Amino acid sequence: MRVKLYLLLISACFWCGVYSQSGSSQPCPTTCPTYSKCSTNGTCECESGFLSMSGKCVADILLECKSHEITIQIQEDVFKTAKFNVDTAVVGGNTSCTATVQGDNIIFKFANDDCSTTVLRNDTHTSYSNFIQTSATIEDKITYGSRGRIPFTCVFPHTSNISVAYNATLSMNPLPDVAPVTGKFDIDFQLVKNDYNTVQGRRIFLTNETLYFKASLNNADTDQLLVFDR
Structure with a gap:
């Protein structure tokens, strides 16, 4: 099962909010949403790696659910725009579940029930829920990057005879x-x-x-x- 997952990133930083472009020939009529900027024609455009949805800019994330493993692919531009540190990104708070960088994409791949995944089963379905989190880096009392959390869930129906x-x-x-x-x-x-x-x-x-x-x-x-x- 391969689906597109559009998520609004949850960020704890104060300085990665609204971006504006100086010298625009036409000012935007309203404040642009987070992860967007005012273009030269006076309209708000989402940053690279983000899509406009319901008036917000959400991350374009590919989630692939298989019977034995989960794969999440995120464009590197999403991390750059949100000021997320790839080196601190882990799944489920598990430091052994880190990402690999392939070209312009950040890839997380792990077994369905690994990385502290929450598994719920009922008579009809089994679901696997977890999240990707990033931590800020602190050096000499200076904080770099921002904290983020991207939740996701894979659901599999049961086969009954x-x-x-x-x-x-x-x-x-x-x-x-x-x-x-x-x-x-x-x-x-x-x-x-x-x-x-x-x-x-x-x-x-x-x-x-x-x-x-x-x-x-x-x-x-x-x-x-x-x-x-x-």
């Missing part, structure tokens, strides 16, 4: 007068909305709902095709 009892009714098209045949047959089942509707139904349903299926016999002679209506 169920059996469904059903009554089959033959469609009443005239059938040729042939001897009955018994044996094993390959049948396709399709979930439908009701008794008579062939439109495909929902794939997610409650266990106490009435389910309707249409079944068709595969690879059969068309003169002997039998269709189960329900």
Whole structure:
């Protein structure tokens, strides 16, 4: 599962807020949001690595969830703009879960249940939640960089095998007068909305709902095709 994750960074610094561009030919009508700047045409533009969403500039982050591992890819410009220190970035506060730099991207890769990940399971899903955090660097009482926190969650549905009892009714098209045949047959089942509707139904349903299926016999002679209506 590979998804785009758009996150508003949580920063604890006082000096990485609004950026303005001096010498703009047209001033922006309003104060630009955090992680953006006023362009020469008088509009607010998000910094590199950020996307405009609902009036805010949010980090463009790629989150890839697999059955055994989680990968997070963040553009290096996001860290530079937010004044985050890559050297202090870890997952879940675990100093052994650090990032690697590949080109212009910062990569975090770890096993699903590693790096102090919180694992929650119920009857239908398993979720893995954690966060990336960065710490400020203090040297000679001077603080460099800023503290940040980027939360994320991967959710996996469970696969369940169920059996469904059903009554089959033959469609009443005239059938040729042939001897009955018994044996094993390959049948396709399709979930439908009701008794008579062939439109495909929902794939997610409650266990106490009435389910309707249409079944068709595969690879059969068309003169002997039998269709189960329900």
